[in-house]
Amino acid sequence: MSELPLPRDLGAPVGELVVELAGHLGIRATVDLCVGLLSGADRNAYPDAMPYLTGVVFDEESPIFYPAQWKDYWVRTWGARGLLYVWDDSASPAVVAGLDDEHWRPAEMCLKVSTKREIGEAGPGAAKLAVDGELPRVRVQALRTIGAVGDTEHVEVVTGLLDDPEPAVRRQAARSLTRLARRLGLDVSLD
CATH class of the missing domain: 1.25.10 (Leucine-rich Repeat Variant)
Known part of the structure; x- marks a missing residue:
C-alpha cells in the first residue's frame, strides 16, 4: 500500500473517514482492505490506513498500537465496520463467515453489514x-x-x-x- 496522508479530520465520523480512504485507494481496494482485516490480516501491515478505519493514529511508539490495548477482535470489527460505508458484492462471503467469529463484536458488526447490504x-x-x-x-x-x-x-x-x-x-x-x-x-x- 502506498503511503497515505493522515485524514483531513481525525475527529470526523468513521463513515466520512472510510469514504475519504476510498478516495485515496479506490472503492474496490478499500473493500479488499476491509475484507482482509475482517478475515484476520495483521493491522501492522496497514498503519497508514488504520486512522481512516478507527479515527486513531497508530504509532509503533504508542502503547495504543500494541495488541494488548486493541485486541485482534477489534481489528476484525473495524474491517467489518468499514463495509458499512464502502461496498462491493465480493465482500459478501467474508461478511457471512464473520457471523461465526469467536467474539461477539465482529459478529454483531457483520450482522449490521448483512442488514444494510x-x-x-x-x-x-x-x-x-x-x-x-x-x-x-x-x-x-x-x-x-x-x-x-x-x-x-x-x-x-x-x-x-x-x-x-x-x-x-x-x-x-x-x-x-x-x-x-x-x-x-x-x-x-x-x-
Whole structure:
C-alpha cells in the first residue's frame, strides 16, 4: 500500500473517514482492505490506513498500537465496520463467515453489514446468533438481519423469540416478524 496522508479530520465520523480512504485507494481496494482485516490480516501491515478505519493514529511508539490495548477482535470489527460505508458484492462471503467469529463484536458488526447490504446468505448465521447470542444486543441485531434478509425457514426462529426474557429482544422479534411477513407475503399473526 502506498503511503497515505493522515485524514483531513481525525475527529470526523468513521463513515466520512472510510469514504475519504476510498478516495485515496479506490472503492474496490478499500473493500479488499476491509475484507482482509475482517478475515484476520495483521493491522501492522496497514498503519497508514488504520486512522481512516478507527479515527486513531497508530504509532509503533504508542502503547495504543500494541495488541494488548486493541485486541485482534477489534481489528476484525473495524474491517467489518468499514463495509458499512464502502461496498462491493465480493465482500459478501467474508461478511457471512464473520457471523461465526469467536467474539461477539465482529459478529454483531457483520450482522449490521448483512442488514444494510441485504446479504441473503446471512440468514442462517443470523438465525443461529438470534438464538445462541449471549448478549441481548447481538440477538436484537440478528433479528433485524433476519427481518431484512431472512426467509420462510426463519419464521419459527423469530416467533420463538417473541417470549424471550429480554424486552428488547421481544420487541425486535415482533418487528422482524412483521417485516418478514410483509417481505415474503406471509400470513403471520403476533397473537
